[in-house]
Amino acid sequence: MKKHVKIFALTGLLLFGYACSSDSNNYEPVPDPDEQSPAPNPEPEPEPILELDAIPSSAQRIGDVVKGYDFLINGNYMSSGVPYQAFVQGSGEDNTNVLERSGDNANIAYEYTAVDAANGVRIVSPNCMSCHAGFINNEFVVGLGNHAADFTINRADNIGLVSTGISLLYGGPNSDEWAAYNQFRKSIEAIGPKTLTKTRGANPADKITRVLAAHRDKNSLEWTDTPNVNVSDEVIPTDVPAWWLLKKKNAMFYHAIGRKDFCKSFIGSALLTLDDKTKAEELDTKMPDILAYIYSLEAPSYPFEIDDDRAAQGKPIFEENCVKCHGSYGDDESYPNLLVSLKTIGTDPALSDLYTTPSNVNDYFLDWFNTGWFGTGSAGLEFNAEGGYLAPPLDGVWATAPYFHNGSVATIAQVLDSSTRPKYWSRSFNSTDYDKENLGWNYTEEVFKTDKETYDTTLKGYGNGGHIFGDKLTNEQRLALLEYLKTL
Numbered sequence: 001m002k003k004h005v006k007i008f009a010l011t012g013l014l015l016f017g018y019a020c021s022s023d024s025n026n027y028e029p030v031p032d033p034d035e036q037s038p039a040p041n042p043e044p045e046p047e048p049i050l051e052l053d054a055i056p057s058s059a060q061r062i063g064d065v066v067k068g069y070d071f072l073i074n075g076n077y078m079s080s081g082v083p084y085q086a087f088v089q090g091s092g093e094d095n096t097n098v099l100e101r102s103g104d105n106a107n108i109a110y111e112y113t114a115v116d117a118a119n120g121v122r123i124v125s126p127n128c129m130s131c132h133a134g135f136i137n138n139e140f141v142v143g144l145g146n147h148a149a150d151f152t153i154n155r156a157d158n159i160g161l162v163s164t165g166i167s168l169l170y171g172g173p174n175s176d177e178w179a180a181y182n183q184f185r186k187s188i189e190a191i192g193p194k195t196l197t198k199t200r201g202a203n204p205a206d207k208i209t210r211v212l213a214a215h216r217d218k219n220s221l222e223w224t225d226t227p228n229v230n231v232s233d234e235v236i237p238t239d240v241p242a243w244w245l246l247k248k249k250n251a252m253f254y255h256a257i258g259r260k261d262f263c264k265s266f267i268g269s270a271l272l273t274l275d276d277k278t279k280a281e282e283l284d285t286k287m288p289d290i291l292a293y294i295y296s297l298e299a300p301s302y303p304f305e306i307d308d309d310r311a312a313q314g315k316p317i318f319e320e321n322c323v324k325c326h327g328s329y330g331d332d333e334s335y336p337n338l339l340v341s342l343k344t345i346g347t348d349p350a351l352s353d354l355y356t357t358p359s360n361v362n363d364y365f366l367d368w369f370n371t372g373w374f375g376t377g378s379a380g381l382e383f384n385a386e387g388g389y390l391a392p393p394l395d396g397v398w399a400t401a402p403y404f405h406n407g408s409v410a411t412i413a414q415v416l417d418s419s420t421r422p423k424y425w426s427r428s429f430n431s432t433d434y435d436k437e438n439l440g441w442n443y444t445e446e447v448f449k450t451d452k453e454t455y456d457t458t459l460k461g462y463g464n465g466g467h468i469f470g471d472k473l474t475n476e477q478r479l480a481l482l483e484y485l486k487t488l
């Protein structure tokens with residue numbers, strides 16, 4: 001049976017927090033290198049301003065693929081959560097078992113894992129798949145970003161009820177069950193009001209990390225109820241990148257701030273529930289297995305028909321207009337790992353600005369990650385915010401709508417023709433509502449923002465401008481290019 005019965009409303013509450021990205025900055029005002037010299041002999045067609053910076057690679061700790069998958073779907077990277085019986089009573093059983101897990105995990109949705117807390121109580125907490133798995137044309141794909149999660153709901157709204165329920169069920173706040181639940185409660189109360197997005201599908205993971213770090217000591221990772229720095233309520237949304245792209249990337253995240261040891265950053269998700277750095281150190285030995293699994297993932301193939309002749313016509317168009325940033329595919333595969341300046345890309349600047357604009361909060365985070373437990377030790381993570389966005393690899397790009405770092409564009413056809421992007425649009429969030437012609441989601445243009453399903457591109461961080469590299473193409477060329485993109 002699907003979940004529906006609710007003793008206390010757990011729905012939406014648990015989809016948790018964060019994980020992966022985080023914060024930092026680099027306060028140096030960015031000079032304008034494009035102002036250097038007006039071309040002495042102006043070309044008939046002036047080149048667009050190109051500011052591209054290749055991101056260097058760094059050594060990674062890579063473990064065992066099979067162990068990594070097992071740890072990802074069954075592992076105890078969360079230490080606190082809702083006691084198992086209370087969870088099942090509150091949210092109902094879900095026997096769809098798309099991950100084909102065994103034991104009590106077979107009876108809960110794929111976004112959650114049941115594990116033993118340190119005191120032996122069986123608890124349920126959200127796992128990485130709550131953001132990093134999803135459906136496309138009814139096909140469940142681990143590693144596909146969850147494009148439908150609803151973070152417009154304040155997860156703290158129901159926590160009082162949940163807490164009362166747990167307290168009653170297990171005999172008050174002195175029970176072991178309460179002890180196993182308490183950190184989860186505190187974290188949800190802290191992040192709930194500060195991580196609300198304006199549209200379903202938009203993800204606040206960056207912000208969740210900020211809030212959790214504000215409540216923890218950078219070295220011991222111990223929790224404090226009063227935050228060390230005041231984090232505002234503003235949320236700059238992101239999309240969730242597909243995991244199969246990571247093996248080509250030298251930096252994590254759309255804004256490419258995640259450098260050096262990727263494994264460390266995965267432990268960011270454990271900040272929701274861990275006690276202190278003892279747990280982080282235990283997880284540090286497991287994360288190389290998860291990285292090995294992520295590196296083993298391949299993009300899903302386009303499941304519908306491809307017109308081979310037309311795709312062949314699209315290849316040279318791609319080579320001429322796109323390869324320099326997105327790399328080449330097939331036998332002569334290459335990927336340049338370019339960080340593209342805001343000026344060149346022109347997409348919504350708010351996410352990049354969040355990390356490069358000096359502020360108390362940025363100061364705190366740069367220091368928290370780079371000089372605390374995460375940034376030091378034999379393998380350290382480094383957050384390095386240079387501004388701009390990474391030109392992502394396009395493997396399996398047909399499957400990862402909506403597009404751009406904020407998910408502001410419904411189809412690839414619109415990525416390639418900026419004049420067709422609607423100001424307000426909504427979609428059904430049904431994974432079969434796929435547009436084979438334009439590659440992406442079927443959508444409805446709206447005249448204003450009516451509900452949380454409407455994407456409003458006038459909001460800060462939600463803009464859909466920029467990336468005009470396809471605008472100059474003819475319709476015929478664009479169709480050929482779209483056909484070619486299906487083959488990646």
Ligand code: HEC
Pocket residue numbers: 015016017018019020021077127128129130131132203204205206208238239240241242243245246249251252253254255266267269270290294
């Ligand atoms: C609350 C949702 C959420 C959860 C839970 C979550 N992530 Fe993420 N993850 C994101 C988002 C959103 C991004 C992109 C953030 C950005 O680019 O600013 C991301 C980025 C990443 C990336 C970088 C991908 C790339 O190509 O840059 C990796 C790898 C990753 N997450 C792994 C994990 C692992 C492993 C876990 C579990 C331990 C996890 N994540 C849990 C939302 C989540």
Ligand code: HEC
Pocket residue numbers: 050254318321322323324325326340344345347348389390391392394397400402403404405406412415416467469470481
């Ligand atoms: C100057 C570098 C550059 C050129 C040239 C370029 N792109 Fe991009 N592209 C980017 C960057 C950077 C992004 C990420 C922008 C963002 O997320 O805000 C991007 C994003 C995209 C996306 C969305 C990916 C996603 O998952 O959200 C697609 C699709 C895409 N480009 C296709 C193309 C095609 C096709 C061409 C050739 C017509 C092209 N690009 C030319 C830099 C470039």
